[in-house]
Amino acid sequence: MINHRLISPPREPNKFVKTAIEFLKKHAKRKKVFCALSGGIDSSTTYLLLKEAKINTIPVFIDHGLMRVIRGTEERDYIKKSFPEIRIIDIRKEFLPKIYGEGDAENKRKLFKAAYSDIISKVIKDENCDLLADGTILPDIEESFGVKITDLKETMSLEEEKELMDNHIDGFVKSQHNVEIEYNVEATIQPVASLTKHEIRKILEYFKVPQELIYRKAFPGPALAARIIGPVTKENLIFEKEVHDLIESAVEDFYNEKYGKTMIINDEGEQEPFQVFAAISEDVLNKKVTGLVHGKRVYEIPLLEKGDWDYNKLTSMASKLKGYARLLYELGSNSEGKYDVIIRSINSTDARTATVTDLPIKLLRDLTQKLLGFSKTKFVYFDVTPKPPATIEYV
Numbered sequence: 001m002i003n004h005r006l007i008s009p010p011r012e013p014n015k016f017v018k019t020a021i022e023f024l025k026k027h028a029k030r031k032k033v034f035c036a037l038s039g040g041i042d043s044s045t046t047y048l049l050l051k052e053a054k055i056n057t058i059p060v061f062i063d064h065g066l067m068r069v070i071r072g073t074e075e076r077d078y079i080k081k082s083f084p085e086i087r088i089i090d091i092r093k094e095f096l097p098k099i100y101g102e103g104d105a106e107n108k109r110k111l112f113k114a115a116y117s118d119i120i121s122k123v124i125k126d127e128n129c130d131l132l133a134d135g136t137i138l139p140d141i142e143e144s145f146g147v148k149i150t151d152l153k154e155t156m157s158l159e160e161e162k163e164l165m166d167n168h169i170d171g172f173v174k175s176q177h178n179v180e181i182e183y184n185v186e187a188t189i190q191p192v193a194s195l196t197k198h199e200i201r202k203i204l205e206y207f208k209v210p211q212e213l214i215y216r217k218a219f220p221g222p223a224l225a226a227r228i229i230g231p232v233t234k235e236n237l238i239f240e241k242e243v244h245d246l247i248e249s250a251v252e253d254f255y256n257e258k259y260g261k262t263m264i265i266n267d268e269g270e271q272e273p274f275q276v277f278a279a280i281s282e283d284v285l286n287k288k289v290t291g292l293v294h295g296k297r298v299y300e301i302p303l304l305e306k307g308d309w310d311y312n313k314l315t316s317m318a319s320k321l322k323g324y325a326r327l328l329y330e331l332g333s334n335s336e337g338k339y340d341v342i343i344r345s346i347n348s349t350d351a352r353t354a355t356v357t358d359l360p361i362k363l364l365r366d367l368t369q370k371l372l373g374f375s376k377t378k379f380v381y382f383d384v385t386p387k388p389p390a391t392i393e394y395v
Helices: 013-028 041-052 075-082 092-099 105-127 138-145 158-167 197-206 234-259 311-319 361-372
Strands: 002-005 032-036 056-063 087-090 131-133 155-157 187-190 271-281 289-293 296-300 303-305 327-333 339-348 377-383
Touching: 002 158, 013 041, 013 131, 013 187, 013 197, 032 041, 032 105, 041 056, 041 131, 041 197, 056 075, 056 105, 075 087, 092 105, 138 158, 155 158, 197 271, 234 271, 234 339, 234 361, 311 327, 327 361, 339 361, 361 377
Parallel strands: 002 187, 032 056, 032 131, 056 087, 131 187, 303 327, 339 377
Antiparallel strands: 002 155, 271 339, 289 296, 327 377
């Protein structure tokens, strides 16, 4: 199998779309294409480009049970509003038992790789697809390969890619569920491989899609497994979906009321907030979580800070951590609870580095009271750690 990637297109949206259409026609004309459509902005842009290029495409949403709830609506129903033609494949019964009990961060990613690979391979075979298109973007490529995308060729075999990865193993940050997988197709095709999230949003603006899709928050490949620290269980998954929806919705409402949209470009040129979510754990202060030191992933326990709220002091302290992966600021507690809830909100241009969103303490206090309204909430923390030395996600 080979992989086709659009490597160095023009950055202006109208010129990019024209170049991407030429790229797609070059590699996919008169071909049948499977498109993994998660509902996020990367895969949505990929699908819209395929439609614009008039490529015969089958859009598929894989429901593995770990997708988020958005304002009370399951993601599978949410995506159907934007793309009524999408085919939904439910693998929850087969997949969830495989991930329940798995606590290792990298193993969670590998399980997702295997799940995606298996179901995609089945649909490809059943539908006689020639190609697979996905929304792999620039940070995915560079964090997996350990090199700049310009070090890749437009068309590469898996053998060439493995050799490149092996030669640059020091640059590896994390595996991606949609990188380095072999399918029974002629090739994969990745039209947005050279773009960052901000550039993806510019393309969506060009296509005039609804604002709620343009400003959709980035979501990790391993889904909510990336936000449940330690083993995933049926119980903690239900709780994570509830508190995640509460936090994401509340912060988006705050930005919408203040700025008229749920994301802004701040004075530093960052998307703010780039991501906002809940992570949960039992006794998180004694759990090793992911960090990022000198470009390498590390696993260390978090450090706790209490006392007066001082955003500048806390984030400065967190940026200089040594021996710990995160700095967590305690917002409130309930002695009868079971799960710690971590509020994570970050700003970024491309996810390779990130700063902490300076959310008003009143908003954080209000959120804390709502979270403590859940009987299962024990502690509420705000993660004040930039990337580096933390990763954005918890796997």
